Amino acid sequence: MNADLEKLQETNKTELERRGSIFNIGAPATEAVTTRDQIAVGFGDGTVRFFQSGSDPKTVKAHKGVVLSMTNYEDHVLTGGDDGRFLKISSDGNIEEIFNFGSKWVDCVASHKDTKVCSSGKTVYIWTKNKDKPQTLEHQSTVAGLAFDNKGKRLAVSRYGGVTVWKLNNNKWTASNYTWKGSHGTVTFSPDTKYIVTAMQENQIHGWRINDKADLAMRGYPSKIKSFTWVGDTPYLVTSGSSDAVCWPFDGKEGPMGRKPIVVANGGKELATFVKALNGEKAVFTGFTDGSVLLAEIDESKKPIMIRSSTGAEVSTIAISSDNSQILIGDMKGSILLSSLWADN
Amino acid sequence: MYEGGIYRTNYKEIDMENTSQVPVTVLTGFLGAGKTTLLNRILTEQHGRKYAVIVNEFGEQGIDNDLVVDADEEVFEMNNGCICCTVRGDLIRILSGLMKRADKLDAIIVETTGLADPAPVAQTFFVDQDVADRTKLDAIVTVADAVHLSSQLVDHHEAEEQIAFADVILLNKVELVEDNDIVKVNDRIRKINPFAKIIKTTRCDAPLDEIVGLNAFSLDRVLDIEPDFLESDHDHEHDDDVTSLSFVSDTPLDMDKFQDWFGNLLRTKGQDILRSKGILNFKGEEERYVFQGVHMLMDASPMGPWPKGKNRSSRVVFIGRDLDNMNLKEGFENCKSA
Numbered sequence: 001m002n003a004d005l006e007k008l009q010e011t012n013k014t015e016l017e018r019r020g021s022i023f024n025i026g027a028p029a030t031e032a033v034t035t036r037d038q039i040a041v042g043f044g045d046g047t048v049r050f051f052q053s054g055s056d057p058k059t060v061k062a063h064k065g066v067v068l069s070m071t072n073y074e075d076h077v078l079t080g081g082d083d084g085r086f087l088k089i090s091s092d093g094n095i096e097e098i099f100n101f102g103s104k105w106v107d108c109v110a111s112h113k114d115t116k117v118c119s120s121g122k123t124v125y126i127w128t129k130n131k132d133k134p135q136t137l138e139h140q141s142t143v144a145g146l147a148f149d150n151k152g153k154r155l156a157v158s159r160y161g162g163v164t165v166w167k168l169n170n171n172k173w174t175a176s177n178y179t180w181k182g183s184h185g186t187v188t189f190s191p192d193t194k195y196i197v198t199a200m201q202e203n204q205i206h207g208w209r210i211n212d213k214a215d216l217a218m219r220g221y222p223s224k225i226k227s228f229t230w231v232g233d234t235p236y237l238v239t240s241g242s243s244d245a246v247c248w249p250f251d252g253k254e255g256p257m258g259r260k261p262i263v264v265a266n267g268g269k270e271l272a273t274f275v276k277a278l279n280g281e282k283a284v285f286t287g288f289t290d291g292s293v294l295l296a297e298i299d300e301s302k303k304p305i306m307i308r309s310s311t312g313a314e315v316s317t318i319a320i321s322s323d324n325s326q327i328l329i330g331d332m333k334g335s336i337l338l339s340s341l342w343a344d345n
Numbered sequence: 346m347y348e349g350g351i352y353r354t355n356y357k358e359i360d361m362e363n364t365s366q367v368p369v370t371v372l373t374g375f376l377g378a379g380k381t382t383l384l385n386r387i388l389t390e391q392h393g394r395k396y397a398v399i400v401n402e403f404g405e406q407g408i409d410n411d412l413v414v415d416a417d418e419e420v421f422e423m424n425n426g427c428i429c430c431t432v433r434g435d436l437i438r439i440l441s442g443l444m445k446r447a448d449k450l451d452a453i454i455v456e457t458t459g460l461a462d463p464a465p466v467a468q469t470f471f472v473d474q475d476v477a478d479r480t481k482l483d484a485i486v487t488v489a490d491a492v493h494l495s496s497q498l499v500d501h502h503e504a505e506e507q508i509a510f511a512d513v514i515l516l517n518k519v520e521l522v523e524d525n526d527i528v529k530v531n532d533r534i535r536k537i538n539p540f541a542k543i544i545k546t547t548r549c550d551a552p553l554d555e556i557v558g559l560n561a562f563s564l565d566r567v568l569d570i571e572p573d574f575l576e577s578d579h580d581h582e583h584d585d586d587v588t589s590l591s592f593v594s595d596t597p598l599d600m601d602k603f604q605d606w607f608g609n610l611l612r613t614k615g616q617d618i619l620r621s622k623g624i625l626n627f628k629g630e631e632e633r634y635v636f637q638g639v640h641m642l643m644d645a646s647p648m649g650p651w652p653k654g655k656n657r658s659s660r661v662v663f664i665g666r667d668l669d670n671m672n673l674k675e676g677f678e679n680c681k682s683a
Contacts, residue, residue, distance in 0.1 A: 045448075046447075066443075066445045103414070105414070142419055160419065181422070182424030201434070202424050
């Protein structure tokens with residue numbers, strides 16, 4: 001592997017860059033999600049583009065300004081924009097406006113099966129199947145993150161002062177509050193749904209054990225954490241925000257309590273800005289401020305592989321196709337690399 | 346609570362390959378003072394420029410711009426043990442969103458509600474790294490109503506704070522006030538804020554290049570301060586009036602002593618010190634040092650050698666409440682090198 005790495009560095013271009021396609025869109029890539037056979041990317045010019053190996057991306061002019069949030073929904077994607085629109089978009093260019101909030105932004109979106117969710121301001125709107133009117137959930141401050149648990153029974157809503165976890169029982173949502181001083185952004189459930197974790201305005205992440213609300217602070221980062229991903233069976237919560245991918249173990253009864261994280265994929269003077277698990281492997285893709293991307297096993301003794309070389313613009317999104325064959329990397333200048341992960345593809 | 350092992354890194358400083366920062370002008374002033382008039386002048390008279398305007402939900406209507414964003418003025422306390430360290434959470438979110446746009450903005454204007462405290466807005470640019478990397482606070486511009494300012498200063502802390510924080514004050518509606526009353530209100534403003542530029546206007550008719558694109562928060566601009574040095578008179582009526590004090594020294598200062606005193610001062614009295622600025626001549630240092638602070642937060646750096654033939658004097662200015670009880674003069678004097 002070492003010899004391979006050296007060879008890659010000599011030629012400047014990585015193996016994946018040589019066999020992949022590069023598209024220069026000219027607007028920052030803001031979000032990427034995987035649908036059944038494509039990867040959809042939202043951009044700062046309001047477009048959503050559907051990428052598929054071997055063909056040019058299909059462009060859908062969706063929002064007037066920035067695609068702020070995106071998630072997959074059946075074969076479609078749901079997007080929220082700074083034009084106040086919450087949209088359902090298909091790759092053939094069909095756009096359905098679910099709701100228009102006017103001058104208020106649609107900051108966050110989420111979905112589970114046939115349930116569509118978005119937030120605008122302090123309110124979360126939930127559309128369930130066969131109902132035209134959304135249910136609304138109110139919060140004390142602007143919603144900064146949304147996440148369903150894997151069964152779609154609980155919805156975590158992050159905000160200033162903590163997280164509200166809404167539980168669905170007999171068609172009614174009831175709230176349970178997880179409190180921690182400060183402003184909470186992106187939120188995630190652990191795969192076993194025992195923990196919720198948020199990225200904070202301060203350079204730290206915060207977690208709660210759901211059943212007893214025990215707090216879990218993960219600190220020491222040099223910058224804000226913009227991205228996290230669950231990796232492997234342990235599982236590890238891998239985060240950006242440092243010069244390495246920082247991997248916190250969430251196994252056992254106590255998770256990362258009193259334990260040190262594993263750090264992999266050192267970016268030297270660059271900071272990690274985006275992390276994405278390689279499905280089914282104990283490995284993570286880490287994108288950095290200079291546009292480079294490393295693939296690393298969660299093992300400090302293993303050397304990472306360079307997947308994408310520096311572009312000069314920070315990596316803002318990474319997505320893997322649903323069949324694990326393709327990777328898409330996007331950056332803040334709108335350069336997209338789409339490449340097959342495996343040499344024999 | 347239980348806590349994960351604290352993770353430390355050797356990381357020092359990022360070399361931000363600086364994509365140019367978008368300037369942000371903050372517009373404050375009481376309802377009816379003329380903020381919207383000024384805003385519309387900026388938007389309509391500067392042709393060909395692309396602005397984003399962030400307004401509050403209680404704002405006056407009729408803003409003539411493509412890109413108007415509604416904000417909620419959500420003030421968040423930072424969880425960093427600094428009690429007065431508040432930021433505008435909505436501003437962090439909106440500025441981050443605007444920075445993802447494909448088209449480049451020439452400037453961003455943030456309009457605050459009449460009763461807003463400007464500190465959280467200013468502090469947002471000191472505290473949030475993403476905001477600081479991609480945008481820069483250009484200036485705080487306060488529109489004051491020449492007819493009503495005097496009574497507003499008596500009735501509302503916020504009016505004092507808006508004057509205290511300002512880099513530029515438009516004393517508007519002067520056509521409705523007698524000349525000697527203008528002098529009085531001008532003096533009142535000066536007592537609160539000796540370094541803001543005061544422009545007397547009718548319908549906010551000030552030259553726009555004196556309002557936007559000022560770079561007033563740049564440390565370089567600290568060198569421009571020529572505060573009106575006031576006699577330290579004590580005729581203000583209440584102890585919680587906002588006043589200012591400034592000190593000059595031709596004797597070089599001792600760097601260690603100054604850092605001890607000033608650091609401790611901001612830590613313990615930062616809540617009452619609204620703004621501080623200064624140019625410092627340290628013994629044994631060839632370069633000028635400048636600083637600029639908002640409450641407990643401060644930005645400081647060396648700023649090149651002293652100009653030849655110019656007097657190497659240190660100057661500091663404080664604007665705040667209860668300054669008389671901080672032993673500022675004594676503290677500053679004690680920093681003089683032996």
